[in-house]
Amino acid sequence: MATLGIDGTGQRLLRRLNPGPGGWQVGLATVATVGVALGLSALLIAVTGGSPTASTKALYQGSMATPAAWSTSLLYVAPLLLVAVGACVSARSGFFNIGQEGQVLIGALAGAWVGLRLAVPGPLLLVLVLLASVVGAGVWAGLSALMYRFRGVNVVVSTMLMTFLAQQLISFAVNTPWLLQESRLGRGTLSPQSNPVPENARLASLGEYPNLQLNGGLVLAVVVAVVLALVMARTRWGFRLKMVGLNPAAARHAGVRVGALGGIALAISGALAGLAGALLLTSPVGTNRLQPGMSLNIGWDGLLVALVARNNPLLAIPVAVLFGVLRAGGSFLAATGVPSFLVDVVKALLVLAFVAPPVVIGMLRRRRLADQPATPTTPTTPTAAVASPEPGDPSVPATPTASVPNPRGTAPEPPDPGDAGTAGTKDAMEGRLA
Amino acid sequence: MSAADNIATILSSGARLTVPLAFAACGEYVAQRAGTLNISVEAMMLGAAFGSIAVASATGSATIGLVAGALVGVAVAFVHGILSHRVQINTFVVGLVLNALVLGLTSYLITVSTFTGHQVWQVDIPVLRDIPIIGPMLFVQRWPVYLLLAVVPLTWWLVERSRWGLELRAVGENPQAADVSGIEVNKRRRQALLWCGLLAGLGGAYLAVGEVGSFNQNMTAGRGYLVIAAVIFGAWRLGRTLIGCVVFGLADAMRLALPALGVTMNSQLLIAAPYLLALLAMLVFATAHREPRALAQPFQRGTT
Numbered sequence: 001m002a003t004l005g006i007d008g009t010g011q012r013l014l015r016r017l018n019p020g021p022g023g024w025q026v027g028l029a030t031v032a033t034v035g036v037a038l039g040l041s042a043l044l045i046a047v048t049g050g051s052p053t054a055s056t057k058a059l060y061q062g063s064m065a066t067p068a069a070w071s072t073s074l075l076y077v078a079p080l081l082l083v084a085v086g087a088c089v090s091a092r093s094g095f096f097n098i099g100q101e102g103q104v105l106i107g108a109l110a111g112a113w114v115g116l117r118l119a120v121p122g123p124l125l126l127v128l129v130l131l132a133s134v135v136g137a138g139v140w141a142g143l144s145a146l147m148y149r150f151r152g153v154n155v156v157v158s159t160m161l162m163t164f165l166a167q168q169l170i171s172f173a174v175n176t177p178w179l180l181q182e183s184r185l186g187r188g189t190l191s192p193q194s195n196p197v198p199e200n201a202r203l204a205s206l207g208e209y210p211n212l213q214l215n216g217g218l219v220l221a222v223v224v225a226v227v228l229a230l231v232m233a234r235t236r237w238g239f240r241l242k243m244v245g246l247n248p249a250a251a252r253h254a255g256v257r258v259g260a261l262g263g264i265a266l267a268i269s270g271a272l273a274g275l276a277g278a279l280l281l282t283s284p285v286g287t288n289r290l291q292p293g294m295s296l297n298i299g300w301d302g303l304l305v306a307l308v309a310r311n312n313p314l315l316a317i318p319v320a321v322l323f324g325v326l327r328a329g330g331s332f333l334a335a336t337g338v339p340s341f342l343v344d345v346v347k348a349l350l351v352l353a354f355v356a357p358p359v360v361i362g363m364l365r366r367r368r369l370a371d372q373p374a375t376p377t378t379p380t381t382p383t384a385a386v387a388s389p390e391p392g393d394p395s396v397p398a399t400p401t402a403s404v405p406n407p408r409g410t411a412p413e414p415p416d417p418g419d420a421g422t423a424g425t426k427d428a429m430e431g432r433l434a
Numbered sequence: 435m436s437a438a439d440n441i442a443t444i445l446s447s448g449a450r451l452t453v454p455l456a457f458a459a460c461g462e463y464v465a466q467r468a469g470t471l472n473i474s475v476e477a478m479m480l481g482a483a484f485g486s487i488a489v490a491s492a493t494g495s496a497t498i499g500l501v502a503g504a505l506v507g508v509a510v511a512f513v514h515g516i517l518s519h520r521v522q523i524n525t526f527v528v529g530l531v532l533n534a535l536v537l538g539l540t541s542y543l544i545t546v547s548t549f550t551g552h553q554v555w556q557v558d559i560p561v562l563r564d565i566p567i568i569g570p571m572l573f574v575q576r577w578p579v580y581l582l583l584a585v586v587p588l589t590w591w592l593v594e595r596s597r598w599g600l601e602l603r604a605v606g607e608n609p610q611a612a613d614v615s616g617i618e619v620n621k622r623r624r625q626a627l628l629w630c631g632l633l634a635g636l637g638g639a640y641l642a643v644g645e646v647g648s649f650n651q652n653m654t655a656g657r658g659y660l661v662i663a664a665v666i667f668g669a670w671r672l673g674r675t676l677i678g679c680v681v682f683g684l685a686d687a688m689r690l691a692l693p694a695l696g697v698t699m700n701s702q703l704l705i706a707a708p709y710l711l712a713l714l715a716m717l718v719f720a721t722a723h724r725e726p727r728a729l730a731q732p733f734q735r736g737t738t
Contacts, residue, residue, distance in 0.1 A: 044539075044542070048542075048543070048546040048547070049546065050546075096524075096526060098526060098530065147713075147716070147717060151716070151717050153713075153716045153717060154471070154716075154725075154729070154730060156471070156526055156730065157471070157662070157666065157716070158713060158716070160473070160659065160662075161659075161663060161709045161712055161713050162709075162713070164656065164659065164705075164706065164709040165706050165709055165710060165713075168702040168703070168705050168706035169702070169706075171702045171705075172700070172702040172703075175702070300530070300534065303530065304530070304531070304534065307527055307530075307531075338546075339541070339542050339545035339546060341538050341539075341541035341542040341545060342538075342542055343538075344534060344535075344537065344538025344541065344542075345535065345538040345539050345542055347534065347538070348531050348532075348534040348535035348538055349535065351527075351531050351534075352517075352531055352535075355523055355527060355531070356517070356521065356523060359521055359522055359523050360521055363521060363522060
C-alpha cells in the first residue's frame with residue numbers, strides 16, 4: 001500500500017486525512033475525545049474495583065506482546081477489515097447498510113454449502129467457497145436494493161430485518177440433517193453445526209516467521225481495501241458513488257442512475273461481508289464449521305470500524321487492526337478480574353469519540369456563520385454526508401453545496417434549475433416555485 | 435391437560451411476552467411518528483432492565499426499581515436525542531453505538547456485581563381468574579401489566595388529539611413546513627424520543643423486575659428490533675402496532691410451548707416470523723405511503 005511519502009500518492013493521502021477548513025480543529029478535538037473515551041473506560045475499571053494499568057497490560061499481552069498474540073489479533077483483522085470496507089462503500093453511496101452481521105452468516109452458509117457439497121480437488125475448492133460466499137451474500141444484500149428500487153422499502157430497515165432472517169436461516173440449516181447439519185459419527189447427539197469444511201477449502205497460513213502466523217485472509221482483505229480505495233478515489237464510478245451519496249438529486253440530474261449505483265454499492269458491501277464470513281469459516285478463527293454463533297459479532301464490529309475510519313477504506317486498515325487487537329486482548333482481561341465486556345464499552349466509546357468531533361465542529365462553524373437570514377430552499381447536505389463527515393472535502397468539486405459546511409454561508413442566490421439538490425424533494429420544488 | 439388448558443397456557447404466556455413489546459412499541463410509535471427511526475430502543479430496554487434490577491436490589495423495592503428502569507430508558511433517549519437531533523450525528527449511527535455501548539456496559543456491570551432478585555407483586559383477581567381460557571391471561575398478571583391500560587390510551591390521545599401530537603406528526607411528515615409554522619422540529623423530535631425512552635424503559639424494566647425477577651447478560655435479546663418490526667408491521671398506526679405485538683408475543687409463546695405439547699414445528703420459522711411479517715408488510719403496503727414522510731431524515735434549518 002501507499003506510504004506517506006512526498007510522492008503524489010502520499011500527498012493525496014495526506015490531503016484526504018486533512019479535511020480542509022476546520023480539519024485541524026477536528027483532529028485536535030478527536031484527540032481530546034479519544035482521551036475522554038479512554039479516561040471514562042479507565043474510570044469504569046477503577047470504580048468497579050479493577051486496576052486500569054493491569055487491564056491495559058493484559059490487553060497488550062493478549063494482543064501484541066508476542067508473535068503468537070499478534071497472530072491471534074491479525075486473524076480477526078481480516079474479516080473486520082472486509083466488513084468495514086464494504087460498509088465504507090455502501091455508506092459513501094448513501095445506501096446505509098447495517099445488515100452486515102446477517103450477510104457474514106449468509107456468506108458463511110453459501111461457502112459451507114459449496115465446501116461440503118462439491119468434491120473439487122485442490123485449492124480450486126477454496127476459490128469456489130470464497131466465490132460462493134461473495135455471490136451469496138451479495139445477492140442477499142442485493143435483495144434490499146431491489147426492495148428499495150421497486151417498493152421504496154427503507155434500506156436501513158430492510159438490511160436490519162434481514163439480519164434476523166439470516167440468523168434463523170443459519171440456525172435452520174445447521175439443525176436440519178438434509179441441509180448442513182453434521183453427519184452422525186457413532187451414537188452421539190447431533191449438535192447444531194455443520195461438518196468441518198475439508199482441508200483443501202481452508203485458507204493456508206503464509207509461512208511462520210518465527211511464531212508469527214499470517215493468514216492468507218489478511219492479504220486478501222488488505223488488497224481488497226486498497227483496490228476499493230483506489231476505485232472510489234480514482235475512477236468515474238467512484239466519483240459517481242460519492243455524488244450519489246452526497247446529493248442524490250444532483251446526481252440524478254447529472255445523469256447518474258442512482259438506484260442502480262446504490263444497489264451495486266449495497267451488493268458490494270454485502271459481498272464483502274460475505275467474504276468475511278467465508279474467512280471465518282475457512283481460517284483458524286473458529287472451528288471451520290458453520291455454526292449459528294460463528295459470526296462473533298464481526299458484522300456489527302466491522303460497521304463500527306467503518307464509522308471510526310470515517311468511511312475511508314485506507315483508514316479502515318489501522319482501525320481494523322486496533323479493533324482486532326482489542327478483540328484478541330479482551331480474552332486476556334478476565335485474568336485480571338476485569339470482564340472482557342470492557343472491550344465492547346471501549347469500542348463503543350471510541351466510535352463516539354471519532355464520529356462526534358467533525359459533526360460538532362461543522363455545527364459550530366455553521367452557527368458562527370449563520371448571520372444571514374435563513375433561506376428555506378438552500379441545497380441539502382443529505383444523510384450520507386452526516387455519516388461521512390468531511391466538511392469541505394476538497395475532492396468533491398461536483399457538489400459545491402455539500403463541500404461547503406455552511407449552506408447559508410454561500411450567497412443565497414436564486415437556485416438555477418440544474419442546481420444541486422434543489423429538486424431533491426417535492427417540498428423543495430414547491431418552495432422554489434413559490 | 436385438556437386442550438382448553440393448553441390454549442390458556444399459551445395465551446397467558448403470550449400475554450406476558452407481549453407486554454414488554456407493547457410498552458416499548460407505544461414509545462417507538464411516537465418516536466417514528468415524529469420522524470426518528472429509533473433503533474436504540476434496544477439499548478433503552480436493556481439499560482432499563484439492568485437499571486431496574488440494580489436499583490431494586492439496592493433499595494429492596496421492585497416498584498422503585500421499575501421507576502428507575504423507566505428513568506434509565508429516558509436517560510438513553512436523552513443521549514440519543516442530543517447526539518442525533520442537536521449535534522446531528524446520523525441517527526442510525528447513534529442508535530448502533532448506543533446499542534453496542536449499553537450492551538457492553540450492562541454485560542460488564544452484571545459480571546462485576548451481584549444483585550438480589552426482586553419481582554413486583556402479582557395481581558390475582560379471585561373470581562375472574564376462573565373464567566376458562568382467557569381468565570389467567572387477563573386477570574393473573576404482575577401489576578405493571580395493567581399500566582398498559584393507561585399508557586395505550588394516553589399515547590393515542592397524545593399523538594392524535596393533543597396539540598403536541600399534532601405538531602409531532604407535522605414534524606414527522608414535513609419538517610420544513612413545521613419549521614416555518616414556528617414548531618421547533620428537533621425539539622419535538624427530542625421530546626418524542628424521551629417519551630419513547632420512558633415507555634421502552636418501562637417495557638425493559640417490566641421484563642426484569644416484572645417477568646423474570648433478575649437480570650442476565652443481553653436479556654432483551656433483540657426485543658427492541660422486534661418492536662421496530664411491530665411498528666412497521668402496524669403501518670404506523672397504534673392499534674395495528676399493538677396487534678403486531680400480540681402476534682409476535684403469541685408466536686414466541688408458541689415456540690416455547692409447542693415442544694412441551696408434543697407438536698413439532700419449525701422454531702426458526704416462528705422466531706423469524708415477526709421480521710418476515712414486517713418485511714412483507716413493507717413490501718405489500720409500500721405504495722400506500724403509510725410511513726411518516728420524513729422518517730429517518732435529519733432536519734437542519736435551511737436545508738431540504
